[in-house]
Amino acid sequence: MIIDVNFVGLIIASIMASAVPLILASCGELITERSGVLNLGVEGMMIIGAISGFALMTVTGSLIIAVFGAMLAGVLISTIFAFLTQTLITNHVATGLALTIFGIGISAMIGKNFVGIPGKEFPVLFEGLKDTIPLLSPILFGHSIVFYFAFALPFITSYFLKKTKVGLIVRAVGDSPESASNQGINVKLVRYACILYGGAMCGLAGAYLSMIYTPQWIENMTGGRGWIALALVVFSTWNPIKILIGAMIFGGLTIIQFHMQAIGVRIPVQFLTALPYLVTIIVLVVISRDSRKIRLSTPSSLGKSFHKDN
Amino acid sequence: MNTNLKISNVTKIYPGCIANDNVSLEFNSGKIYALLGENGAGKSTLVKILSGVVIADEGKIYLNENILKLNSPSDAKKNDIGMVFQHFNLFETLSVFENLIIDSDEKRESLREKIDTIMKKYNFSIDLDIPVLNLSAGQKQKVEIIRCLIRSPKVLIMDEPTSVLTEQETSELFLSLKKFSEEGILIIYITHKLKEVMQLCDEVAVMRKGKLVSVSQIKNENLESLANKMVGQDLKTIKKKKENNSSEQLINITNLNFTSEDPFETNLVDINFSVNRGECLGIAGISGNGQSELFQVLSGEIISNKNSIEFNKNYIGDLNPQERREYLMAFSPEDRLEQAAIPQMAIFENVALNNFKSSNFFNNGLINESKIKEHSKKIISDFNVNTDNIDLKSQFLSGGNLQKLIIGRELITSPDLLICFNPTWGLDVGAINYIHETLIKINEQNKSIILISTDTDELLKLSDKISVIHKGKLSKIMNAEEVTSEKLGILMGGGN
Numbered sequence: 001m002i003i004d005v006n007f008v009g010l011i012i013a014s015i016m017a018s019a020v021p022l023i024l025a026s027c028g029e030l031i032t033e034r035s036g037v038l039n040l041g042v043e044g045m046m047i048i049g050a051i052s053g054f055a056l057m058t059v060t061g062s063l064i065i066a067v068f069g070a071m072l073a074g075v076l077i078s079t080i081f082a083f084l085t086q087t088l089i090t091n092h093v094a095t096g097l098a099l100t101i102f103g104i105g106i107s108a109m110i111g112k113n114f115v116g117i118p119g120k121e122f123p124v125l126f127e128g129l130k131d132t133i134p135l136l137s138p139i140l141f142g143h144s145i146v147f148y149f150a151f152a153l154p155f156i157t158s159y160f161l162k163k164t165k166v167g168l169i170v171r172a173v174g175d176s177p178e179s180a181s182n183q184g185i186n187v188k189l190v191r192y193a194c195i196l197y198g199g200a201m202c203g204l205a206g207a208y209l210s211m212i213y214t215p216q217w218i219e220n221m222t223g224g225r226g227w228i229a230l231a232l233v234v235f236s237t238w239n240p241i242k243i244l245i246g247a248m249i250f251g252g253l254t255i256i257q258f259h260m261q262a263i264g265v266r267i268p269v270q271f272l273t274a275l276p277y278l279v280t281i282i283v284l285v286v287i288s289r290d291s292r293k294i295r296l297s298t299p300s301s302l303g304k305s306f307h308k309d310n
Numbered sequence: 311m312n313t314n315l316k317i318s319n320v321t322k323i324y325p326g327c328i329a330n331d332n333v334s335l336e337f338n339s340g341k342i343y344a345l346l347g348e349n350g351a352g353k354s355t356l357v358k359i360l361s362g363v364v365i366a367d368e369g370k371i372y373l374n375e376n377i378l379k380l381n382s383p384s385d386a387k388k389n390d391i392g393m394v395f396q397h398f399n400l401f402e403t404l405s406v407f408e409n410l411i412i413d414s415d416e417k418r419e420s421l422r423e424k425i426d427t428i429m430k431k432y433n434f435s436i437d438l439d440i441p442v443l444n445l446s447a448g449q450k451q452k453v454e455i456i457r458c459l460i461r462s463p464k465v466l467i468m469d470e471p472t473s474v475l476t477e478q479e480t481s482e483l484f485l486s487l488k489k490f491s492e493e494g495i496l497i498i499y500i501t502h503k504l505k506e507v508m509q510l511c512d513e514v515a516v517m518r519k520g521k522l523v524s525v526s527q528i529k530n531e532n533l534e535s536l537a538n539k540m541v542g543q544d545l546k547t548i549k550k551k552k553e554n555n556s557s558e559q560l561i562n563i564t565n566l567n568f569t570s571e572d573p574f575e576t577n578l579v580d581i582n583f584s585v586n587r588g589e590c591l592g593i594a595g596i597s598g599n600g601q602s603e604l605f606q607v608l609s610g611e612i613i614s615n616k617n618s619i620e621f622n623k624n625y626i627g628d629l630n631p632q633e634r635r636e637y638l639m640a641f642s643p644e645d646r647l648e649q650a651a652i653p654q655m656a657i658f659e660n661v662a663l664n665n666f667k668s669s670n671f672f673n674n675g676l677i678n679e680s681k682i683k684e685h686s687k688k689i690i691s692d693f694n695v696n697t698d699n700i701d702l703k704s705q706f707l708s709g710g711n712l713q714k715l716i717i718g719r720e721l722i723t724s725p726d727l728l729i730c731f732n733p734t735w736g737l738d739v740g741a742i743n744y745i746h747e748t749l750i751k752i753n754e755q756n757k758s759i760i761l762i763s764t765d766t767d768e769l770l771k772l773s774d775k776i777s778v779i780h781k782g783k784l785s786k787i788m789n790a791e792e793v794t795s796e797k798l799g800i801l802m803g804g805g806n
Contacts, residue, residue: 165411172401172412179399182363183413184384291572296403296441 028201043226044103049206074203119215
């Protein structure tokens with residue numbers, strides 16, 4: 001059997017495309033969690049982003065408005081979460097779950113009018129270079145701007161956390177909000193900002209799904225990707241580069257198991273469908289086993305409410 | 311450059327308690343001031359007001375005749391007031407340098423230079439690039455001090471700085487503080503340890519129940535006069551009667567080893583000792599030399615070889631704490647709020663946690679609340695716990711009262727052996743006295759104690775025999791009469 005290298009390239013590119021929403025949502029949630037806030041509303045924020053992006057695109061016809069609108073929608077819904085958990089000091093877990101349920105419900109309601117409407121074509125970059133290098137061309141060229149942004153994001157996130165002052169402050173707040181507050185850092189402000197940023201990234205991840213990956217609106221189209229993104233953050237031990245690895249493994253296995261099902265491999269379908277979840281978690285657990293590193297990178301105050309009393 | 315800090319009529323009221331009642335004080339640079347008082351006397355609130363963490367309800371603060379507005383910690387920093395908190399304000403998972411740069415506006419390189427200069431000047435040696443959680447308590451405190459010094463403060467406030475330090479580290483700290491004072495930094499030293507006040511300070515202000523009781527020169531005071539002012543009543547000093555104890559062995563540890571997988575724990579190597587009935591064995595050492603591992607092995611939190619621990623002629627090395635309690639052992643761990651009690655649970659619920667078969671706290675899986683409450687009331691009255699509300703969450707008890715409750719809970723079943731780890735850590739004189747009396751009483755009833763402590767004075771006062779733990783190894787066991795604190799100090803440092 002002759003394998004066309006460009007075909008392999010195309011498969012890799014499709015794996016990367018399926019990893020994009022996971023990377024975006026995980027990197028956003030990672031910043032939120034690094035500041036000590038556990039937002040379980042990722043799935044809800046993604047689906048809100050997905051419907052907002054699609055609806056704005058259909059109504060206004062502008063892709064730019066749609067993409068930024070989706071991010072803004074993510075910001076708005078995460079503001080509800082931030083207000084509840086930071087100002088009213090509600091429980092992070094319960095509030096996050098409520099956010100997901102709310103997001104799924106309201107997106108289905110808004111989405112009723114958009115079912116069956118075809119999406120728009122999203123412009124791709126470097127299309128002219130698509131046939132220049134075998135194998136690499138389909139991987140490197142001819143993707144949307146969101147795609148390139150997603151693959152740069154883990155590195156930007158890593159740089160931000162390690163090398164910048166603001167990143168240091170985010171980590172400090174996640175480590176000990178009490179100490180940070182006593183140092184004169186405005187803990188609530190930092191946490192608000194991190195939650196809103198996480199919301200924006202989840203909104204973008206949702207918009208990618210409904211506008212670029214499968215350009216249409218389907219109810220509940222995030223299909224649990226928000227939960228996978230959450231799991232990636234934890235199992236990567238809050239390391240953006242490992243999120244990239246995890247998202248690629250997950251994306252890869254999802255695509256490959258589709259092909260295996262199509263070829264008719266004699267493995268129960270249920271097992272094949274479960275495979276990406278199992279393997280991703282096992283791999284991330286294995287590469288993140290160092291207990292010292294876990295201790296160092298886990299935000300100590302994760303999920304704990306902070307209230308400054310005078 | 312003279313610094314004058316004036317506190318004028320400061321009042322701070324919390325629901326149910328007046329933390330500071332119209333306090334006025336004046337400080338001048340060149341001297342070291344002590345602010346002395348028992349836990350809950352209001353010292354910490356006062357210094358939190360000075361550092362902007364807490365805002366006073368009434369009163370004014372003047373620095374060099376200028377009125378200060380202290381609404382946040384950054385206001386204090388701007389006005390050159392530095393503060394080292396009792397509970398470190400460090401970010402454990404960040405590196406030392408990251409901890410220092412976070413609230414500084416300087417460039418990395420120039421800050422690093424500045425830190426190096428400070429460290430050289432005061433003889434500190436700390437690796438700036440390792441995470442803070444790898445530092446010892448003394449080193450963490452130095453990081454906090456460096457953080458203050460970077461801003462060249464006029465006022466440096468130290469809140470109970472020695473509660474986590476070894477004696478060696480304490481004397482190092484005192485040397486540094488004296489140096490700072492000579493350089494014109496005004497130093498306010500908050501403590502409840504009388505000895506330190508006598509050693510270090512020039513003037514002392516005593517607080518009691520939120521009120522300022524007295525301000526005086528150290529040279530006019532002595533330990534007793536300060537203690538009486540602080541507690542507000544005459545304290546009797548207790549001494550242990552050294553008697554010939556019975557020679558009947560109660561517990562015998564042979565070839566006990568523990569190898570930990572956690573790189574932050576200490577391994578125990580070939581531990582051998584025995585304790586007779588009515589005897590108190592003290593185990594001294596600098597914290598982090600295997601004390602907590604030893605405590606866990608003895609209490610059964612860590613299970614060891616069955617034959618390595620013989621208690622009352624039974625081999626119990628493989629039993630868990632609950633099973634060991636049935637053999638009449640009792641335990642008082644180091645961390646009162648984390649290990650000994652559950653802070654969010656009521657007093658009586660915490661009492662029920664120490665559940666014996668004979669105590670009948672539970673009937674057919676149901677909680678026998680009246681039984682537990684009756685039992686709790688007995689503990690509270692027998693052990694002088696200062697509350698009558700057994701439904702109170704235990705986190706609202708002061709350290710001293712909580713420790714009394716825990717010791718009471720352990721002793722009310724009259725165990726043969728009490729193993730305690732730093733039982734008076736962070737307590738005030740009154741509570742320490744009470745706990746010491748209680749421990750002496752246990753010995754007088756022919757019961758035994760293993761006392762693991764980092765407080766050498768306490769060990770010398772209470773023990774019949776003393777051993778020193780260093781890097782997970784025990785020194786030979788010595789008679790307490792033959793031991794001096796100097797000798798212990800050498801052994802604790804790893805000498806012979």
